[in-house]
Amino acid sequence: MSHKLYDTPQGIYIALLEVKDASELLQLRLRNKEQHQPFEPLREVDYFTLESQLQLIGQRLEDSKQDRAYMFGIFLLDGQLIGQITISNVVRGVGQFADIGYFMDYALQGKGYTSAAVRLVLKFAFRSLGLHRVQASILLHNHGSRRVLEKNGFQAEGIARRFIQINGQWQDHRMYAILADDIQPDEE
Numbered sequence: 001m002s003h004k005l006y007d008t009p010q011g012i013y014i015a016l017l018e019v020k021d022a023s024e025l026l027q028l029r030l031r032n033k034e035q036h037q038p039f040e041p042l043r044e045v046d047y048f049t050l051e052s053q054l055q056l057i058g059q060r061l062e063d064s065k066q067d068r069a070y071m072f073g074i075f076l077l078d079g080q081l082i083g084q085i086t087i088s089n090v091v092r093g094v095g096q097f098a099d100i101g102y103f104m105d106y107a108l109q110g111k112g113y114t115s116a117a118v119r120l121v122l123k124f125a126f127r128s129l130g131l132h133r134v135q136a137s138i139l140l141h142n143h144g145s146r147r148v149l150e151k152n153g154f155q156a157e158g159i160a161r162r163f164i165q166i167n168g169q170w171q172d173h174r175m176y177a178i179l180a181d182d183i184q185p186d187e188e
Contacts, residue, residue, distance in 0.1 A: 003070070005124060006077075010116035014072040014085060014124075016064060021073055022053040024081040028105060029053070035106040039142055042168045060086070067092070070124070074104065074117045082108050085117045087125055087134070097133035098125060102148075109144060118152045126180045133180070137163055137173035146174070154178045 006013040017025060030048055046052055060071035068090050074083035083104035090098040100121065104114045125131045137160060138145045154176040162170035 003072070003124065003128070005120040007116040007120055008077070010112055011077050012082075012113050012116055012120075013075050013077065014117050014120045015075060017057050017060065017071050017073045017084070019054060019057055019061075021081060022050060022057055025057070025073070025084070026050050026053045028081055028083070032103070032106045036103060038167050039103075039139060039145075040167065041165060063088075067129075069098075070129075072117075072121060074102075074113060082113060083117065085114075085121050087121060087129070090129070090131075095133075096131050097135060098129070098131055100125075100134050100136045102145075114144075114148045115151045118148055122152065122178065122183065126183065131180065133177055135175065135177040137175050139166060140172055140174055149176045152178065153182050155182075 004013055004015040026048065033048065057071070060069055063069035064071075069086060069088040071084065071086045071088075073081045074085055075081055083102060085100070085102040087098045087100055100118070102114060102117065104117075122134060125134050135157075136145075136149055136154060138149070140159070155178065157175045157177055160173045160175050163173040164171065
């Protein structure tokens with residue numbers, strides 16, 4: 001199943017990452033390894049290999065078939081992969097929620113691409129998946145990510161103490177969420 005959503009004025013689209021994108025994803029990760037490390041879990045050396053990226057994409061494609069997670073690439077309109085945005089930990093039943101996470105090529109941060117990608121993935125989450133809530137957790141000092149979420153209508157809900165091990169240390173995260181009801185029809 002192919003999903004593509006466009007924000008032509010912003011100059012991007014998102015699409016589920018496919019096996020053919022593995023090499024470009026690897027190059028994106030390698031280019032940004034040092035800049036992103038303070039915001040990510042420690043990765044094994046073999047994570048930064050083509051084989052590992054192929055396995056990750058394969059797993060996420062299977063997850064999407066099972067309605068567990070959806071890993072999108074963020075692409076410029078010319079097809080260049082510049083980031084990734086993922087809906088994960090999809091909960092059905094009485095919950096109807098999921099987590100969102102993303103990263104952008106360090107050289108292209110601050111241009112509005114991530115905010116636009118979040119808007120697109122929220123449309124997918126609320127319209128296509130029928131979710132009620134999308135949530136995110138960000139490091140307290142990740143001001144850029146905070147701005148992206150707040151621009152998209154996410155509300156801070158509190159601090160999760162020592163929530164996730166980032167860069168080898170258990171770190172506090174601010175929890176954010178947005179509900180389907182928070183988005184006005186004219187914003188979609």
